[in-house]
Amino acid sequence: MIFDSYEAYRAASFTPKVCILGSGPAGTTIARKLGAAGIPVVVLEAGSREFSDESQDFYRGTTVGDFYFDLDITRLRFMGGSSNHWAGWCRVLDKEDFEPKAWVPDTGWPIRRTDIEPYLPEVRDILDLPAFRPDMPISDHIRWVQLIKSPAVRFAEKFGDELDKARNIAVVLNTCVTELAGDGKRVTGARLWSNGQDAGSISADYFIVCTGGLENSRLLLWSNQRSNGGVVPNATALGRYWMEHPTFEGGNAILADYNAFEVDAVNEAFFSPTLAAMERLQIMNFGIRLIETPYPGVKSLIADLACTAPDIAEWMSSKLSQRLRCAAQLYVAWEQAPLASNQIELSKTDVDHTGVPRIELHWKKSELERRTLLEGLRLFGTTLIEKNLGRVRIADWISNGQDYPTNDETAGHHHMGGTRMGTDIGKSVVDANCKVHGMDNLYVGGSSVFCTSGQCNPTTTITALSCRLGDHLSKVITV
Amino acid sequence: MSFFIKKMSRRAIVQALIALPALSLFRKLPDADASYASHPDQSRADPNEIVEVNGWILKRSDLA
Numbered sequence: 227m228i229f230d231s232y233e234a235y236r237a238a239s240f241t242p243k244v245c246i247l248g249s250g251p252a253g254t255t256i257a258r259k260l261g262a263a264g265i266p267v268v269v270l271e272a273g274s275r276e277f278s279d280e281s282q283d284f285y286r287g288t289t290v291g292d293f294y295f296d297l298d299i300t301r302l303r304f305m306g307g308s309s310n311h312w313a314g315w316c317r318v319l320d321k322e323d324f325e326p327k328a329w330v331p332d333t334g335w336p337i338r339r340t341d342i343e344p345y346l347p348e349v350r351d352i353l354d355l356p357a358f359r360p361d362m363p364i365s366d367h368i369r370w371v372q373l374i375k376s377p378a379v380r381f382a383e384k385f386g387d388e389l390d391k392a393r394n395i396a397v398v399l400n401t402c403v404t405e406l407a408g409d410g411k412r413v414t415g416a417r418l419w420s421n422g423q424d425a426g427s428i429s430a431d432y433f434i435v436c437t438g439g440l441e442n443s444r445l446l447l448w449s450n451q452r453s454n455g456g457v458v459p460n461a462t463a464l465g466r467y468w469m470e471h472p473t474f475e476g477g478n479a480i481l482a483d484y485n486a487f488e489v490d491a492v493n494e495a496f497f498s499p500t501l502a503a504m505e506r507l508q509i510m511n512f513g514i515r516l517i518e519t520p521y522p523g524v525k526s527l528i529a530d531l532a533c534t535a536p537d538i539a540e541w542m543s544s545k546l547s548q549r550l551r552c553a554a555q556l557y558v559a560w561e562q563a564p565l566a567s568n569q570i571e572l573s574k575t576d577v578d579h580t581g582v583p584r585i586e587l588h589w590k591k592s593e594l595e596r597r598t599l600l601e602g603l604r605l606f607g608t609t610l611i612e613k614n615l616g617r618v619r620i621a622d623w624i625s626n627g628q629d630y631p632t633n634d635e636t637a638g639h640h641h642m643g644g645t646r647m648g649t650d651i652g653k654s655v656v657d658a659n660c661k662v663h664g665m666d667n668l669y670v671g672g673s674s675v676f677c678t679s680g681q682c683n684p685t686t687t688i689t690a691l692s693c694r695l696g697d698h699l700s701k702v703i704t705v
Numbered sequence: 706m707s708f709f710i711k712k713m714s715r716r717a718i719v720q721a722l723i724a725l726p727a728l729s730l731f732r733k734l735p736d737a738d739a740s741y742a743s744h745p746d747q748s749r750a751d752p753n754e755i756v757e758v759n760g761w762i763l764k765r766s767d768l769a
Contacts, residue, residue, distance in 0.1 A: 477760070525715075530759075534758045534759050534767075535758075535763055535767040535768055538763070538767040547715070603762070604757075604762060607755075607762030608762065611755065611762065611764050617762060617767070618761070619759075619760045619762070620757070620760045620761075620762065621760070625757075
């Protein structure tokens with residue numbers, strides 16, 4: 227069932243066991259799992275069926291530190307959430323991403339990749355994915371990795387009819403929770419805002435916050451402040467360890483044979499470091515995206531190489547005369563070191579229409595990440611040399627130690643951390659089952675529970691974790 | 706000038722570009738600091754040593 231207002235929903239006298247906040251990939255996946263288990267669920271969606279400026283305005287905020295996107299454009303507030311603008315790039319976090327890195331503090335998850343692997347067939351069905359393929363090492367340093375370019379499932383489009391017909395799932399549009407109330411053991415209710423006005427409160431046995439990788443922290447911070455710690459009793463890590471995937475053009479490659487690597491339909495290929503290389507250099511995970519360079523770019527690159535290494539440039543120019551595709555841009559996206567100082571705070575001066583403080587995001591890239599970028603390009607360059615496949619040129623701004631450019635990709639619009647999973651209550655917010663520490667009936671879904679970010683797009687892992695949480699709750703909750 | 710460029714093949718233009726800086730006067734030779742190999746003392750002798758010059762990651766033997 228789908229309702230356009232909380233008033234309409236209330237008239238239907240639906241009694242939910244579980245209240246899910248948000249209808250993005252996490253919220254929708256968990257709702258479908260619980261619904262299939264016969265558990266009555268209400269899903270509160272802040273926006274309507276379509277994009278609107280009025281709804282997006284709730285997402286405005288500020289960023290302190292490094293340049294970042296406006297917070298009201300980096301996510302979407304309507305049915306289906308940010309699945310409405312994602313690119314569909316899919317890959318599960320690496321096995322190594324779940325394990326602690328001895329050289330980086332606060333890494334490692336309380337679960338392993340094997341804990342989510344049983345859900346991957348389900349994830350493939352949800353996201354319309356082909357089979358996942360194993361990585362292929364191409365040297366001691368670098369492995370070819372599969373990054374699936376899927377049709378980018380819009381969750382509201384794909385599952386809207388199913389949700390509408392479901393008798394034990396109620397989706398309530400234009401309705402958001404402005405505040406959870408709690409007594410330090412349980413969430414006792416939630417204050418609602420629907421269609422531009424206060425709409426009273428809702429109660430349920432369980433609450434699952436799935437409002438996105440920025441908004442989850444905001445709602446919990448505000449609710450905790452209002453309830454004097456009654457919603458997140460151990461709040462030291464709340465809002466902290468926030469992460470993105472910084473993404474910049476790191477240089478170029480001249481390739482003797484562009485077909486030496488498996489490329490996708492748009493002639494792109496992806497590479498990551500081996501665990502041995504990460505350990506040896508003490509760097510983070512990263513992904514190098516190889517993109518075909520247009521012909522004029524190839525000529526200027528070879529001319530530049532000729533100034534330094536004429537013989538190899540001549541070899542390359544002979545390759546150029548044989549085929550037009552022989553060079554690539556190298557975009558690098560990398561894993562951020564989890565830092566408590568990268569955090570979501572509540573603005574002290576600015577509130578939205580409901581009176582909830584807006585986000586003040588503190589975000590800064592670290593020196594370790596800068597080294598990861600440089601060493602990553604060096605590893606790839608060394609691999610091309612060892613395999614006699616080509617040469618790499620590192621971008622001047624990296625070689626010269628200049629600031630990050632502000633006219634580049636910047637990041638992936640991937641909002642991770644803030645309510646991270648863990649066993650140490652001083653450094654995490656939820657446990658291995660995504661339950662808030664110390665609370666009996668409050669769970670968190672989505673990428674805000676990520677402990678580390680890995681290098682790949684998060685939606686596949688979000689969906690797998692959501693299947694796992696739905697499965698867990700369907701065993702815990704008795705109807 | 707444009708007449709000659711029109712008459713020249715792309716390959717010939719690229720080869721001309723290659724030839725010009727190949728003159729020793731214009732060629733920038735790497736110094737030992739350009740290497741990020743772990744044993745710089747041995748670097749001069751090893752043609753397979755990885756060096757960085759002008760942003761390029763190269764083998765020492767690439768530097769004619």
